Amino acid sequence: MNFPFKEQRELFPTLTNAIHLSSCSQSAISIPVKEAINSYLTSWTDNGMDWLGWMDQVQNAKVDFARLINAYPDEIAVLSSVSDAASAFASALPFSKERNKVVTTDIDFPCIGHVWLSHERRNADVTFVPQEKDHTISFESYESSIDSKTLVTSIPHVSYYNGFQQDLKSLSELAHSNGSFIFVDAYQSAGSVPIDVKESDIDALAAGAQKFLLGVPGICFLYIKRELANKLEPLTTGWFSRQNPFAFTNQILDYAEGTRRFDTGTPPMINAYAAQAGISLLNQIGVNHIEKYLKQLSKVCIETAQKHQLEIVSPLDLHQKGSNTAIRVKNATFMEQHLKSQGIIVSARNDVIRIAPHFYNTEEEIVKTIEAVSHALITQ
Numbered sequence: 001m002n003f004p005f006k007e008q009r010e011l012f013p014t015l016t017n018a019i020h021l022s023s024c025s026q027s028a029i030s031i032p033v034k035e036a037i038n039s040y041l042t043s044w045t046d047n048g049m050d051w052l053g054w055m056d057q058v059q060n061a062k063v064d065f066a067r068l069i070n071a072y073p074d075e076i077a078v079l080s081s082v083s084d085a086a087s088a089f090a091s092a093l094p095f096s097k098e099r100n101k102v103v104t105t106d107i108d109f110p111c112i113g114h115v116w117l118s119h120e121r122r123n124a125d126v127t128f129v130p131q132e133k134d135h136t137i138s139f140e141s142y143e144s145s146i147d148s149k150t151l152v153t154s155i156p157h158v159s160y161y162n163g164f165q166q167d168l169k170s171l172s173e174l175a176h177s178n179g180s181f182i183f184v185d186a187y188q189s190a191g192s193v194p195i196d197v198k199e200s201d202i203d204a205l206a207a208g209a210q211k212f213l214l215g216v217p218g219i220c221f222l223y224i225k226r227e228l229a230n231k232l233e234p235l236t237t238g239w240f241s242r243q244n245p246f247a248f249t250n251q252i253l254d255y256a257e258g259t260r261r262f263d264t265g266t267p268p269m270i271n272a273y274a275a276q277a278g279i280s281l282l283n284q285i286g287v288n289h290i291e292k293y294l295k296q297l298s299k300v301c302i303e304t305a306q307k308h309q310l311e312i313v314s315p316l317d318l319h320q321k322g323s324n325t326a327i328r329v330k331n332a333t334f335m336e337q338h339l340k341s342q343g344i345i346v347s348a349r350n351d352v353i354r355i356a357p358h359f360y361n362t363e364e365e366i367v368k369t370i371e372a373v374s375h376a377l378i379t380q
Contacts, residue, residue, distance in 0.1 A: 004293060008285060009360045018343040019365045024160065024188060024324045024356035025347035027214045027278075036277035037216075040270045054269040061276035065213075065221040067283055069186075069205065070196045075229065077222040077262035078272065082187050083111040084236075085206035085222040086154075088262050089183060090115050092232035093151060095123040099179070103145050104154040106131040107161065112154060112185055125149070135313060136164045136320070142174055150180040157195070158188040161349055162314040163324030163356070165193065168200040176201065181228070187211060191279070192294055192323045192358065194287045203228055209271065212323070212358060214278030219271035222262055229259040238264030290359045294323045297357045300366050301325040308374035313352050326352035327373060330380065338376055344369050 009015060011030045020028035040057075043050045062076040079085045100123050102116045116126045129145045131137055146153055153175040158165045168184060175182040184205040186195060191212030197205055205223040209215030224232070233255060239245045240263040243254045255261040282290070295318050305312050305327055313326040329335045332348035339346055339353075346369065347354045355369060 003362055004289070005285070005359045008281070009362075011281070012360050015360060018345055019361075019369060020345050021355050021357050021361060021365065021369055022345045022347040023192070023212050023358040024163075024354050026210050026217075027212060027358055028360065030214060030278065030281065032277040032281055033214060033216075033274045036273040037270060040273040054272075055267075057276060058267045058269065058272040061219075061272040061279065062221070064276055064279040064283060065207075066223075068190065068195070068279055068287065069223060070198050071223050072226060074258040074260065075223055075226050077224070077259045078267045079220045079222055079262070079264060080218055080268060081220050082109075082185055082206045082208050083115065084264075085220050085262075086112055086115045086183065086185070087118075088222065088234045088236045088264070089204050089206075089224065089232075090119055090152075091235035092262075093119075093181070095119065095151060097123070099149055099151045100125050101147070101149040102126045102152055102154065103129060103142070103150050103180070105129045105137055105156070107135060107137060107159045107164065108154070108156050108185060109160045109187070112156070116154060124151075134315070135159065135162045136315060137166070139167075139170065139174070142171060146175060146178045146180055148178055150175070150178055152181045152183055154183045154185070156185045156188065157190075158186075158193065158322035158324070160188050160324075161354075162326040162352065163188070163321045163354075164315055165189070165320055165322045168195070168202060172201045188324065189322055191282050191287065191290075193291055197223055197225070209275040209278065213275065214281060214358075215275040216271055219268045219275050221275075222259065224259045224262065226258055229261065230257065232261075234262055236264060237261075238266075240264065240267065285359065293359055294357065297361060297363065297366055298323065298325055300363045301355055301357075301370065304367050304370040308370060310370070310374060310377075323358070324354050324356040326354050327370075328352050329373070329377060335373065335376060339369070339372055342372060344372055 063073045066073045181203040186207040190207035208220045210217045241261045311328040315321045336348040
């Protein structure tokens with residue numbers, strides 16, 4: 001397969017010095033993102049303070065993220081992390097005697113489970129859907145867990161551990177058929193897997209910027225569908241969740257319209273500059289094109305790992321996985337550092353090395369990395 005993103009790869013000069021396959025943790029830095037960060041620094045240097053310009057850029061980031069997931073800009077709030085976003089959404093939910101069940105999973109990133117468990121003091125009844133031996137979850141397991149008492153079903157779109165990808169539309173239909181909201185952690189998918197929150201009928205979704213969105217840590221986008229957002233009143237709040245932040249009223253709690261009521265304090269301005277630049281690049285390319293190419297890289301990764309008799313923890317069916325291919329190793333942290341010393345950047349989690357390419361990676365880089373892993377295991 002010919003490499004389709006040669007022109008875009010040139011926007012990532014760091015790739016001339018190292019192989020970056022850690023988009024499940026931190027993507028490689030691009031020229032547009034560097035320029036965006038420098039633009040903020042220039043504004044700060046030249047103007048000292050530019051609230052209107054900075055807030056315009058935060059809004060631009062919201063607009064680009066909304067476009068990425070087929071939402072409206074007023075359905076997007078900006079927070080600092082997925083933990084914050086999930087906490088804000090959870091704080092606005094009414095846990096009643098009749099409907100207080102939370103269905104979450106064993107394959108979520110730990111912070112999501114922590115968020116829901118913290119609401120047990122508000123009468124939340126938290127159920128964890130168990131994972132199968134292959135670190136996936138069957139649709140039948142969801143069917144047996146979600147019932148008429150379920151208030152919210154909380155799922156990861158793509159598993160952080162092994163890249164297992166779930167069908168949002170079918171799980172949304174199942175949740176809604178039982179009267180449950182559905183919350184999606186899209187941190188491991190947004191930017192590499194197409195997301196259409198309207199077509200899938202998602203109630204709420206959160207994604208940070210530093211992974212496949214090509215940005216930096218410290219900023220997260222929270223989508224809540226318009227008709228739901230106006231019915232919710234988050235317990236975590238701030239001056240930017242007000243109808244008019246610059247009215248400076250401290251004795252009136254007047255929530256803004258739409259999902260902006262989930263904004264909190266002063267947004268992370270410089271992070272928004274970086275996020276907007278990264279997401280804008282993704283929108284220019286088209287996530288549909290990116291996903292098609294990443295499926296091919298997954299195929300190459302799996303076939304090369306099998307050739308070297310490595311233990312693959314990710315699904316072998318390309319339709320059931322995102323970009324991340326996890327390979328079990330004895331000491332994942334050591335392997336991560338060993339590969340880094342060779343100019344290969346991957347991400348360790350528990351007992352696996354995660355190889356997570358983005359559109360700027362090549363098949364040759366995948367093969368070289370797998371061969372380096374295999375050689376290291378043999379010589380350990």
